[in-house]
Amino acid sequence: MTEHQWLEPTVDSLARLVPHGAMVAVPADYSGIAMELTRALIRAGVRDLHLVAVPVTGLQGEMLIGAGCVKTIETSAVTLGEYGTAVRFLDALKNGRIAIKDATCPAIHAALQAGQKDIPFMPLRGIIGSDLLAKRGDWKVIENPFATGPDPIVLLPALKPDIAIFHAPYADADGNVFIGRRRELVTMAQASRTTLVTVEEVRDDVDLMSSEETAAGALPALYVGAVAVAPRGAWPLNLWDRYPVDEAHIRQYCEMARSPEGFQRYLADVVYPRHAAE
């Protein structure tokens, strides 16, 4: 597979393509989280990220924040769901180590769609009267110029991340990535300057663009800056319905992450060893 220009040799070399201070878009847990790449970003010591959760984040955001990689998080929620509280996130927020841009899910989607079309803003209903609007200096309210009477509406500035990051089942021989119906990944990728993807495997026997059936679920290679192979790369999270969440591991994480020391121990035990092994 060495002939693929777009293929990085390791997840760690992929991680090194993310500069300090980058605006990085990541999907929600149901869309395929690049957890091995997340660990590689922590190993690489990346700093000052502006993390955009599309539209919410969980373990990925929590770990990046805990490891000090994040300066600002823009999200509609940070949650580990039924597994517990995102303690490192709460701790960083309370102690002012991160800034937060609280949002609402459709606003993040719509702002990315504005980025995808490269229009400067997108109008969206709702939001007016929410304290979210008051706390965000970047959302504006105008009168709908097409209405006959008063009709205030929110305008959201376009979100144009530097890098979109996700994990997917496979890339084909040309670097097209199978994303199924997870179309938020398409929006993220198109709105972002480039996209870094980890995949379970590269399938040199597949040309996703060759039929309507397979092309429908493909992110074209044109949007993908680089790919690295990461078997079980979403672990301990699930990859769609391909493999399940490692519940025991996440509970262990939650247990350890309760204290800064426990979290450091988790990094030492789980995140750094892989690096040493390479």
Added chain:
Amino acid sequence: MTEHQWLEPTVDSLARLVPHGAMVAVPADYSGIAMELTRALIRAGVRDLHLVAVPVTGLQGEMLIGAGCVKTIETSAVTLGEYGTAVRFLDALKNGRIAIKDATCPAIHAALQAGQKDIPFMPLRGIIGSDLLAKRGDWKVIENPFATGPDPIVLLPALKPDIAIFHAPYADADGNVFIGRRRELVTMAQASRTTLVTVEEVRDDVDLMSSEETAAGALPALYVGAVAVAPRGAWPLNLWDRYPVDEAHIRQYCEMARSPEGFQRYLADVVYPRHAAE
């Protein structure tokens, strides 16, 4: 298949769901044109349609205009491509029998996306300085409220058709429609109040929603008002790469459509007989 509530017995009964004066969205030739349904609309004598071409039209628009079904056409082009000139369209336009809202392709897509999000308008780059803008009273120019200096930008009002119409390879057992990567059909369907679809067949053995692979290319049944089976329903146009254009027939059409009398003969020969046979 009679248990399918969403299945109309004939294309003609499907056509009767289109009221006079409806705003009807139709795709470009590459996306699957419901030509048998087009003939059924002519047979049903539907009048005063506001036809929205997404983003251009060919034989379908030409025939509906020729048959007197259309009051207004909103399109970025009417063209029969290499087969010749859309003479009935030109004739109706010149004689003032139809109104035209000349557009540009991305504006139609963007206005439908506004309809899809049900936001009142969508900003779009370009267009300023084009006579299209001068001729359309419904597009507005505002100053981008996010710019630091002067930055005029066009706002397009949302397009929300009453009905979207297209032809597709098949519907599954639940009425989900396979559309492959023709995602303009999704935008059309979501922006429209309802969608009428003709399909080559209903595949009771298929559940498109059952896997990521097939769901990626599906329009959910939720958006589909009714379906009718129309084998080779795009004829004489092609259906994607499933069957080719009937070039000889389209050349024959172009020949006959040169004069109003020839067009009427074409209707009598090709469009009406099917009705009598039912």
Added chain:
Amino acid sequence: MTQAISRQELLIFTISRLLEGCRHVAVGASSPIPGAGALLCQARARQRMFVTVLGSTRHNFTTNGGVELFDMAAQGRVDAFFLGGGQIDGHANINLVGAGGAYPQTQVRWPGSFGSAYLYYLVPRVILFREEHSRRVMVPQVDFISAPGPRNDGVYRPGGPIGLLTNLCWFAFDRQRLRFRLDSVHPGHSVEEVRDNTGFDFDCPTNVPETPVPDPAILELIRTRIARAIGETYPRFVKQVFPAAA
């Protein structure tokens, strides 16, 4: 012999009643009881009814990514949705962000507002659902408005709350008076208990009826088919509440 009706079963049944006539009900994350209620309504509906359960593969009719549910809501294609809140006040303002202290460094921080600041305006039948009924949750005024209750402020708002369902009762929301009205109290609870545990004012008729309970056939349906269906997305919930169906 039929077991006694559990709290969860009563809530599932009540939700299914509140959803009657809907064509499409969507259920957000971490919502097994609303999900089961929607599936029960669907199982008993005479017309075709769609249920979208976030996180489900089977009960998911979207193919356009995470934005589709929100677009659908704007299009008028979502008839009902559920929202909760760390705090809920008497004007139906909800707070999913945090309480105490100065934002963003609040003393308590919840995950965030999710889609509330949008869906609350657009879905015609929003059901506020919060099991815990205490003065900690039901406050005079929320500390942070994730999504405001209806106001006469001229903002485009085809949707809004129809009421608030808790472990104790069902409050209907009166969109004229912009206040909750106690509509029914669950069996085993009283108006006094509701009053003691509610931090906001609400209207209260002289006689408050008891919340209706499911009949044995419906109960059987909940415990078998519905429990299995919601178990696809919430196996742990089903294991705990419906061990026989798990």
Added chain:
Amino acid sequence: MTQAISRQELLIFTISRLLEGCRHVAVGASSPIPGAGALLCQARARQRMFVTVLGSTRHNFTTNGGVELFDMAAQGRVDAFFLGGGQIDGHANINLVGAGGAYPQTQVRWPGSFGSAYLYYLVPRVILFREEHSRRVMVPQVDFISAPGPRNDGVYRPGGPIGLLTNLCWFAFDRQRLRFRLDSVHPGHSVEEVRDNTGFDFDCPTNVPETPVPDPAILELIRTRIARAIGETYPRFVKQVFPAAA
């Protein structure tokens, strides 16, 4: 023995030269020569180059519907595109709508503006391509502006025309002076012929070079691999122009 270089081959080669260095070239409908030019450039490129041919299944990298090409253009992901016009004037205004009479009842009506009123602003290397070089097409001022040439009007415009290629010559467009400059005349034609057939003023250096022609190896590539590749989308064109490859 090598056949003489045809008009189409010269145009295909010229287009491929104009596209050098592009990462992604898109080609619109009814454009076999631009399509072949883009595929030739791709075949000779050292870096990875994407070519989108509208109407092609093979040379199509979009999976997000008809809007994707336009979104790509806005994102800066389309380096070059082709536009034509029923009329083109000396300020690079193009008219794809109609001529004579009063709009919309023009004496002549063309299909319509397609994506011109957008792509012309956003694609950095728009090549105006119109084979017919006559005073009917090359007019002093277009009757309808489908898409305006660059102006100093403050409108957001990262893109625009780099020039105009016809059967007679290649005009470069000077974005400073907002005028065309005759850059090369095709073999067998003259500056006088260009002048006689052009209705607008243009800059003309004292010595106008001849448009370079492809060498035999490139010619062979055009006649075999490129002809076959473009034949997927334009079989009739290939049958007519490259009968050996059809």
